[in-house]
Amino acid sequence: MSTREITQRNVGVSAALVAGGAGIVTGNPTIFMVAAVALVYAAYQAAIGDPEPTLTVERDVDPTDPLPGTEVTVTLTLTNDGDATLPDVRVLDGVPERLAVIDGSPRFGTHLEAGASDSVTYTVKARRGDHAFTDVAIACRNLTGTVEFAEQITVETTLSCSASVDAVPLSGQTLSQSGRVPTDAGGNGLAFYAIREHQSSDPMSRVDWNRLAKTNELATVEFRETRAATVTTLVDSRQPVAGRAGAPTAVQFCAYAAQQVGSALLEMDNRVGAAVYDSCETLQPSANRAQEQRLEAFLEDVVSGSVATSSGSRSSWLLDTDTRTRRMQSPTETADRYGITDGGDAVATLDRSIPSESQVVFCTPLLDDRAADAAKRFAAHGHAVTVVSPDMTTGDSPGSTVERIDRTARLDTLRGTVRVVDWTPAEPLAKALTRAMERWA
Known part of the structure; x- marks a missing residue:
């Protein structure tokens, strides 16, 4: 720990001596008493000295392996292991450069008695990748503020936000080319x-x-x-709803699942594309190296569009209230909005855009019957369908309970027709996929 002595102590002592002398010469008791108090204070500080602080720093993150976009709580705890009181302790945590602090502050000041602890809590938003925290910067000053001890303490903490998918369950609907399916x-x-x-x-x-x-x-x-197989990841962009304030929306979870599945399938030498239900935007399947970047950009646009839609209206489902509030669009409204013909039939429009030999991985929260019916109709059109459904009904409100019952009924109905992956976003997607593959085996 480095020590920096601030020169104000010597200046203060000199000023006190001059003032004391002036008080004696002039016979002014007030000036003399003020100078005497300052000298006694300086003498006390010199007598007790400035022992070097002994500190322990702990950092806790929750969760340690979050999904992208999830809020992560960081708690930094400082303990005074020495025998002396630390009157002025200032701390700055080393937040990873790519993580944004969205609540609280990694900077705080405190006063620590011997053996006492204090902590600060702040929130960052997780981003994909591994993020290592840097050193904690600590500065301790003595009671008079004339001596400062500074130190950089290393607390090894890494926030992993990859949750990569290694295997994706696909059916036997394949191409003639060799691959891994x-x-x-x-x-x-x-x-x-x-x-x-x-x-x-x-x-x-x-x-x-x-x-x-x-x-x-x-x-x-x-x-x-x-x-090899041709796979289209289909994202349900109609429900930009979050389970709680500040949490990722259903569209963000669906886009995340589509990106993870698509990346894993491209690694397995498959042809991968994407589409949006029910705006009918499509990214044609391909297997070249640039397809993963195109897929990521396509899905980012899907999420951006859903955020703009939800911020401009209140048509999203409110699952965190005591009632179920929703505004259902009629087929005519949907057709007017997206220019879809066939009586507003998004499935028929998408089926004409998706290759006939393509499997469909439909990422949807299954919050209405339209999504379940769409999955069945894609299967009826000859596509092998796998539904990946993030559960957005985990709240405790009566509205969430009713929606949870409805969603469970849709899942049970779909399992008789297509493959279903029931994913609770609190767990890694890879774990849900593995559990589903074990069940199908």
């Missing part, structure tokens, strides 16, 4: 699939030599083929 077809691959009668065109490496040795019959081993 397991199919129900035998051929070249790694996992055993079946044994069939040998044909003259079969390669020698596929002959079942063990069977030949036992039965003197030729047979061919087939492996489960893995192929």
Whole structure:
């Protein structure tokens, strides 16, 4: 810990001596008494000295692995481990550069008795990536403010906001190109699939030599083929509602899920596109390196559009109140808003834009029957559909309870037609996907 002595102490002592001398010479008792008090104070400070502070700093973040956009509470606790009182302690926490403080302040001042602790709490908004906090800057001054001890204390804390998806459950609807999606077809691959009668065109490496040795019959081993797939991530942008004030909205969660799923599928050599329900905007599937950047930009526009819509009207669902307040748009209103023909049929319009061989990953909170019906109709059009549904009904209000019952009924109905991933945003999306794959297996 570095020490900096502030020169005002010497100046003050000199001034007190001059004032005391002036009081004696002039015979003015008032001046003399003021000077005497200052000298006694300076003598006391010199006698007790300025012991070097001994401090312990702890930093706690909650949650430690948040989703992007989630509010993270940071608590910094300072403990005086020394025997002396610290009259003036000033602290500045080392907030990561890319994290914005949205509530409170990482800077605070306090007074610490021996063995006492004090803390400060502030809130940052999580962003994707790993964010390391820097050193905590501490400055301690003595009672007179003439000596300052300064120190940088390292408290290793990293906020991880990746929650990356490593595997995505897809059906066997694939392309002819090789990839990583397991199919129900035998051929070249790694996992055993079946044994069939040998044909003259079969390669020698596929002959079942063990069977030949036992039965003197030729047979061919087939492996489960893995192929590439075309996938369209469909985002339900109609419900910009949040479970509580300051939390990400349903549209943000849906866009996040679509981005995570899309990135994972691109890593697996699949063709990935995106679309919006029910504005019918689309990003055509592709598998090149630039597609992930195009996908991210497309989804950012979806979120920006939903924020602008929600701030300009009160048509969103209010799940954090004691009542269910909503304004349902009629098909005609939807058609007028987006210019959709076919009687305002967004599914039919999107089906014409999405490749016929494409699977659909529909990210929707399932807050109304239209979303559930859309998933069924995409399946009826020949698309393999997986619904990823963030649960926005976790509140305790009567309105949330009713919506939770309705949503559960929709999930149960959909499970008989399409694959469903019920995702509670408090847990990583990857965990919900893994749990769903285990259930389907």
